[in-house]
Amino acid sequence: MTVRVVYLCEGPSDEGIAFHIEQIAAECNVDIVLTIPDFRLLPERIEKTVSGKLKAVKRLGGDYDLVIIHRDADGDGVDARRSEISKAIGEVCPEIDFACLIPVKMTEAWLLLDEAAIRQVAENPKGRIPLSLPRATQVENIADPKERLKDVLALASDLSGRRLKDFQKRFSQNRRRLLEQLDRNGRVSDVPSWRTFRQELEEALMRVSN
Structure with a gap:
């Protein structure tokens, strides 16, 4: 069975997570077809809420077995985000299984752990300036991971x-590259929110593929 998966990310630079979803599915021996909906195809602007995005997915058409919803916890907390997602699913598409992707604070926290990848994306792989990166157990306590990154x-x-100003203008592209290069079995696996996402995704894949 091929599982039809739709991934709702917070923004275009979060699309890099799609690669990891596909790889985790492969490690679970589950065949998937992953779709990232292009809401620009709709004539009207969509609500940026979870329920608004789910309604837009239905308007675009297509049948799915699993929806993965990315929602940063920011200042509201994980429980509030999980409740928001669950409520939206129940109201809009209760027939579809789902998995939550909820980084504490922001996704950028996950990207602060791989020094080699950071130096590579910074186009200075042999740099020696100390970066003072946080420990995996501390990274979710950073007040503003985006600014830190x-x-x-x-x-x-x-x-x-x-040259630095020009480089900083490419932050969105650099962030996306870091996300694609994320070592999902590396230091990020010690971050609770990543472990929770991975476990929840694996369990959802098992449910819908059987």
């Missing part, structure tokens, strides 16, 4: 002046 990438680039 911006600062770390700038430091790793060893650029200054106009």
Whole structure:
């Protein structure tokens, strides 16, 4: 059986997680077809809420067995996000199984753990400036992971002046590259929110494929 999966990410730079979803499914010996809906195909603007995105998916058409919903916890907390997702599923598409992807604070926290990848994306792989990266057990306590990641990438680039400004303008692209290069079996596996997502995804894949 091929499982039809739709992934609802928070923004375009989060699409890099799709690669890891596919790889985790392969490790579970589950064949999937993964879709990231293009809401630009709809004539009207969609609500950016979870329920709004789910309604837009239904308007676009297509049948799915599993929906993966990415929602950063930000300041509301994991439980509130999980309740929001569960409620939206129940109201819009209770017939579809789902898995939650809820980074504590922001996805950027997961990207602060791989020094080699950061230096590579910063286009200075042989750099030696200390980056002072957080431990996996502490990374979810960072107040603003996005700003911390911006600062770390700038430091790793060893650029200054106009060249640094030009580099920083590419933050979204650099963030996406880091997400695609994320070692899902590396230090991020010690981060509770990643472990929870992976376990929940694996369990959902098992349910819908049997």
